[in-house]
Amino acid sequence: MAQSPTAPLLFDRALLLRRLARAQNLGPVTFLFDRVAEDFADRLQAVTRPFSDVADIWTPGGLPLPDRFASIMRVAPEAGSETLALAPQSLDLAVSALAFQFVNDLPGVLAQIRRALRPDGLLLAAMIGGDTLTELRQCLAAAEAECEGGISPRVAPFADLRDIGGLLQRAGLALPVTDVDRVVVRYDNAFALMVDLRGMGATNLLLERRHGPTRRTTLLKMADIYAQRFSDPDGRIRATFDIIWLSGWAPHESQPKPLKPGSATASLEQAVKRGTPSPGGGGSPRSGGVG
DSSP states (O other): OOOOTTSOOOBOHHHHHHHHHHHHHHOOOOHHHHHHHHHHHHHHHTOOSOOOEEEEESOTTOOOOOTTOSEEEEEOOBTTBOOOOOOTTOEEEEEEESOGGGOSOHHHHHHHHHHHEEEEEEEEEEEEETTTTHHHHHHHHHHHHHHTSSOOOOSOOOOOHHHHHHHHHHTTOEEEEEEEEEEEEEESSHHHHHHHHHHTTOSOOBTTOOOSOOOHHHHHHHHHHHHHHSBOTTSOEEEEEEEEEEEEEOOOTTSOOOOOTTOOSSOHHHHHHHHSOOTTOOOOTTOOOOO
16 A cells, blocks of 8 residues: 555654664663563453454564464564555454554554454554653753754654544544553653663654754753753653553444434433432432542
8 A cells, every 4th residue: 555645754764674673783672562562461361352363563573472373474664665465354463562653654554454354353552652752852842942043853743542543443443442551761861761762763763853963062951951840859850651552443243333323212311310319319329429
């Protein structure tokens, strides 16, 4: 599937592969991935539907998946391409961990996955989003404005929870569910945070990034602002990572469906009247409170 003509090109996908390879060679920082992998195991165990053919899409290093799957396909990212070589209705389950945040055309990728799922097939993925690195973004912007008289794009824009839910529906996935796992990590200083980002392969991947090193005075100012705004009483700073979980099913006749408009057998007005206490009387038998 070709890049959607309306999807902006934000990320340098070739640079992403080089950064991930560098992180792997230098020793990857995996605390976020380890958390996601453990959560994946719990979430998959909670699904009773059997899965046979599974694809792991673009997960850096691949997810540790259970042995109960008959076939596991590892789909590696390609430089400059977001096309998935997946046959229509060939999968029971598609998973992805910490990869979708660097996709230029996420609606297009979700639509490709939807076509590859068999009826009642599941997509389960985790991606970075929300308020991730909000502290670093604010401090970099303030430091650049003060030291350089302007702001350059340095930290990727992240999708929020509501955006992702809408994209799942737009892709044609049924029963979409999203939730967020917020992880707050503490560091000695902003430079220690930046070392970890390098170890994740998650440094600046924006196509419109400034090429060339950041001025030393700007970095020092950023670290100083960070310490002033986002430090705890012990002097350590906080960094926020929001992991957005998303899931959706390929439509199937066995799935629950919303009622058609006008098909309800009781009106909301009647329900409200039944649940309203009479003057001087008690509440509904189902109500409760704290004593």
